Amino acid sequence: MDRSPEPSRIAQKSSSSSPTVQESPFFNYASNLSPIKSSKGAVQYAQRSMDTTLPIPPPVFTSPRMDLQRGNSLLGRDEKFESGFNVYKQGDTLTNVVRIPSFEKEIQSDTHSGSVDEYLTEPMGLEDSMNSADIGFTATKETITKVVSLDGNTENQAITLTDQAAENLPSGSVDWRDNKKVKENFPEFMSEKDESDINEDLLSGALNCEQHATQGSTLHHHGIRRHLQFEAALAYEETTSYNGNNLCSLTHDNANVRSPASLTNLKSLVSFQYETEASSNQQAVNLFQSIPQQFSSYPFELLTSTQNCGNRVMSNPKPRGIGLHLNSIGISDVYASERLNNDQPGSQAITETSSTSHSTDHVNPLGHPLHLALIEQKTTPCDGSMYASQDTDKVEELNQLSPKRRRKRSTYMVEGCKRCNCKRSKCLKLYCECFAAGVYCVDSCACENCYNKPEFEDTVLDTRQQIESRNPLAFAPKVVKHADSPVNVTEEGNWSTPTSARHKRGCNCKKSKCLKKYCECYQAKVGCSDGCRCEGCQNSFGIKAVAETIYKRAEKWDSFTNEKMDALKSGNADQVSRTWEPLVDITNITPLPHPSSGAWTPSSSSTRDNSKVSGAQLYPGSRFQSSAPSSFHWNCSPDSLIEQLCENKTSHSLSSNNSFYDLIDDDTPQMLKENSTPNRAVKASSPNQKRDSPPQFPSQGLTSDSPRGLRGGRRFILQSMPSFPPLTPYTKYKDRYNLD
DNA sequence: GAGTTTGAAACT
DNA sequence: CAGTTTCAAACTC
Structure with a gap:
């Protein structure tokens, strides 16, 4: 008996090409994925709006992708909010949206060129597409308001903030290209510093904004500021002309800032840059390297995923408390090992991976504010293979290799990634690893009667929604990184261990003693925990x-x-x-x-x-x-x-x-x-x-x-x-x- | 590669 | 929520 809904029927339900806003009772991260075809034909689940409604939600940066079409097209502001998705598609143009903590803002980063400075002085830089040379701050205000209006539970609060912020706004629009004018209107933002310091302001402000977030009367002011900063930063990310040294130095300059969320933001910015520039800009890599060192007290994770095989990509912005994706554990270990064994942590791995990275997916702050997951999606051709990162044995083995050999093995790993083999689930149930991971099946999958394909996008989406309705965390990463577990916070400070990760729900093993891959904990190389109902547990990763x-x-x-x-x-x-x-x-x-x-x-x-x-x-x-x-x-x-x-x-x-x-x-x-x-x-x-x-x-x-x-x-x-x-x-x- | 075992997912 | 069924991965031979 096939209990699965008939895909065709599901598809009919959602024939609309304009997805509606999906309210999820919890964080929706992986589950908020909708398939999107990029301009390059890559298929992936794009990130939907995250309906996080906490006052200061973890920052979620969605889908800076390599396959973003670089051009001048930009969705109109109104168009943008017709969809509940954070990543919108308009024709073949993808638009990235970043949700900013505290203000639930979505920032549309577009594909345009220009440095940060350019962005500030030519904030839109999009006259061609916007047909407006003078959008400036007014447009930003609209953005905030509109986004907030979609934000469900936080609507009131956010709107209040927005309104308050609006009161502080200068009337009329500001031509951001006019430095003088901008300085007049935003003295704090622009300060009296040289234009060369703007970048620094951007990041330092970003780092500090979190501290201001709770400072009552100043909150809205800084909120606007931060909004601008991130908007600029996103534009910054999207640009090709970028001063890596400058940003890197900023990282150091702000090393004493310990605002986790800000830190996350900062790293996100950095990773954004890395993701777009990694293959060509070693400075970005260096910048990356600097961060774990500078903020070594925070349990960063570098999640390097090789899922993006054959144009299928999925990444999960992780909510608070949700950490490693099961598929990413292994690579995370790689990074951890790098950090432990190498004075230049991550540098090698990043350098190497970047050399083969054509696209990366987005930065995922691991639910915990101290966490930041950077998911790198390799696009080394793999005929649709995926889950290479799941094969932690190979990852560890890879980690033992010299950099040169590691690169070679990395390709091997990608080539060796798995496919699903579903027969009866139509790849529309969580039984299907592809579906569960939020990726489409590929030709190389051995599945039968597969509906987890781009051509059944609506079916996939609806099925996902159905599953989510039953279990909002169904598509959440199965492995949770307990950043605040005692393991990581010991006064001794030397017990920080990647094994602080735990399976989200825990296993239920009866016969395997949690010693085989039947056990999800074991498979994820994490220990069993109180959440497990296993019997006779002998999980070597947990106790x-x-x-x-x-x-x-x-x-x-x-x-x-x-x-x-x-x-x-x-x-x-x-x-x-x-x-x-x-x-x-x-x-x-x-x-x-x-x-x-x-x-x-x-x-x-x-x-x-x-x-x-x-x-x-x-x-x-x-x-x-x-x-x-x-x-x-x-x-x-x-x-x-x-x-x-x-x-x-x-x-x-x-x-x-x-x-x-x-x-x-x-x-x-x-x-x-x-x-x-x-x-x-x-x-x-x-x-x-x-x-x-x-x-x-x-x-x-x-x-x-x-x-x-x-x-x-x-x-x-x-x-x-x-x-x-x-x-x-x-x-x-x-x-x-x-x-x- | 076929058959078995296993435990998660789905269902009742 | 517990029990059962379905399913596909993991495992064994």
Whole structure:
């Protein structure tokens, strides 16, 4: 039985060539793709409007493409907004639109020439197509207003901003070609600086605008300013005459600006430039290189995708919280490796890839404001192949090669990219990798009865919409980069690891133990997390297995302690000791870090499910991994421990240090008073709940009166840390992440 | 390359 | 939301 909608029927529903605005309840990134034919015949899903409605949404830059027709054609302002798409097609002309954070603006970048300076002084530079030499700011205002009017939820707010901004606008239009006039009308923007400084202003302003975004009365002013800046920047990007040195220097000049969003913007600008100029302008590459260095504190990702095989391209602007696309993980690793292994991070890769790049797709700020994903779409002829970046094995292998050989292998990778093999889904379901990835199938696909082709554009779009209606994130990247996970924010600062990525929904593996590519987590080379429902997880990239180990050990330990307590109460301690002799080692190993709280929770029913613990916490290299009390390392025997707990709290012979009793005294006194079982005492210090804030390492005194056991758990953890038991799962990650 | 296994997607 | 079916990729032989 074929449950799929009949494509032809779907097509009829959307026969209109003018797509309507699609309101999506969530971020629509990959899902907002609509196929577009470029002037060069390339087919790809163009980016639709992103209906992000947050006050300061992550900046989304859409689809600066190499195949943009360079010309003077420009959609009329009104035409532009007849569509809900960010990338519009008008005949064969593509128009890029960039949505600017905070103002939900869409900026139409057109294909025209001229440097930034030219853009400023000749802002439109499009007289030919606009039939107006004096559009200037008035046109910009219109743009803002109109765009805002399409912005759904943010309409009111945005309109307010726009109106406020408009109040600050000089009446009448300004001829941007007239520097003097512009300076008069926009003294702050133009300042008194030389024209040569305009570029600098552009970027510095862009960097700072985010800081101003919340400054009340000045907000609208800077908003307009930023709008202009980005508009200029986009034009800048589209130009062919560009001063790479200048921009590069700007990057350095503004290196101290740490506004993430601004940074994203900046990188976006840079990448825009790179994407358009990379093959011919090494300066752009250099510029790229400079950014990770300058902003090394931010987890940039360079997502180099080779999907663009055979004229099919897809890229996903990623919403907040959404990071790596599954298809891009591998390349991201490449970049990460480059950064780690090369003093000139990314330079080689960028240089090389740029040498073969004819077109690139757009920059994707990874949902998190600190993130920026730069997706490079290779267009090395590949007969429509795609997903080369998905083959992370090859990517890693490639990364091991010398630059020269790597280039060669890169081509091989592209040539080896996959195709779908759908038989019954018509390539219109997520079963189809092509469809799921937002790309059209190609001739080399082995699919049958395929409708995922440009000629069925409407069908594809409608099907996508249907799927989105069921699951707004259906086309979202499957792998999420947790930029703010403890892995990346450790005070030690050295645990940042690409494995902080996690599968969006988590896997549900039953038999594969997450050790085969059946497992999406494993396939994406990310660890399993609390979102996974897998059973018997042994994912080598994640450590849910550790959670299970924790549970088993905790259960063991719990049984032991309970029995021991009973024995103590009944005076049969010796018997119990003999019974549990095989478990004696448990006092040394005992629980691996409890994933959820920094302390372990033995065997309570609530922990029965503790395999579903926070991935970040369980995560190799995560702070919890190291800070968790997996190293209780009690040097005393279970007997002495329990006896101490039960009989003499003041005896501090528990271990070489007094941490455990410090913990008990300070943090879980009530628990111990009420119930002397060590089991519960531990529980008290280990609320089984996710921690949503970085752990506070115990620099404070030992006399905290905080009722929260968690704090005590942490303290105890810290003091116990050096004595980590040689448990296999942990050791594995310890070695990997140099945990000590 | 055919058949099997697996788990996500789709459906009920 | 849980259970079932469908599907195509991954895997095995």
